[in-house]
Amino acid sequence: MNQQQLDHHLQKTLSRGRVAVTRPAGCPDIGLHLFDPAVLEGPLSHEEAQAVVGEPAYWSFCxxxxxxxxxxxxxxxxxxxxxxxxxxxxxxxVVAIAAAIAGAAEAIACDIDPAALDAAAANARLNGVSVTLCADWRQRSATVDLITAADVLYDPDNRPLLQAFRAAAPEVLLADSRLRDLGDDHYQRLAVIEGRTWPDLNEFEEFNQVRIYRVAGEMATAKK
Structure with missing residues (x-):
């Protein structure tokens, strides 16, 4: 997967879209192919705005x-x-790549969006590491040691994931800026760190306060 192919994915959402290699301010040691805001020479047309809202390219932002x-x-x-x-x-x-750089035995990037998996593979190569791609959470390996997840609780329907993560692996690391209270006491808050989406979307300040949580999951508890 090369940059032109990622551009093709992005142009399904925004016809004049393209990606560029950049280093997000919050993790400058990792380079990523992300949306290039230089293409926006003027406001979005109605058709472009509808496409962006209808089928957002989440993978093109960090x-x-x-x-x-x-x-x-x-x-x-x-x-x-x-x-x-x-x-x-x-x-x-980005998180799977960080895990690979930090010495994980295997880093698995799991996403239902085929374009996101292509982006993860391209970004891993850019950083000189490899990641395993997983298109279906339900078909994941049964021997995962740690689940990581960031910005997955924006939809209230995703709340059951908190328990699903605990049941799926001995450990969980979660980062979230949308919920002040997870409603699950198993998750221990480790830190609150400021961060901004890259490229910057000028989100509300409250969404720039990221809380990191860790939990020892049900599988680990059951072994005691």
Whole structure:
């Protein structure tokens, strides 16, 4: 997967879209193919706006929580070293890439969007690491040691994922900027770190406060 093919994916949403290699401010050690805002020489047309809303290319942005979790992993490599890590809703792949750089035995980028998986693979190559691609959470490996997830709780219907993550692996690392209270006491808050989506979407300030959580899952508890 090369940059032209990623441009093709993006142009399904925005006809004049293209990606460019950039380093997000929140995790500058990782380069990514992301949306190039230089193409927006003027406001979006009605048709373009409808396309962006109807089928957003989430993978072409590095969201605040993804940056913060990726940088946290790079700063705390012992949390992933030697483990099989599955990154749920991987998008650009930034967290899976950080896990691979930090010494994970295997870093798995899991996303239902084929374009996101293409982006994760391209971004991994850009950073000199490899990630395993997973298109279906239900068909994941049964031997995952750690689940990571960032910015996946924006939809209230996704709340059951909190329990699903705990049941799926001995450990979970979660980053989120949308919910002040997860409503699940198993998740221990480790840090609150400021981050901004890259390229910057000028979101509300409250969405720039990213909370990192860790939990020892039900599988680990059951072994005690």
């Amino acid at each position: 969201w605040a929580s993804g940056q913060v979790l990726a940088q946290w992993i790079l700063s705390n490599p012992h949390q992933v070293a030697g483990k099989r890590v599955l990154d749920f809703g991987s998008g650009s792949g």
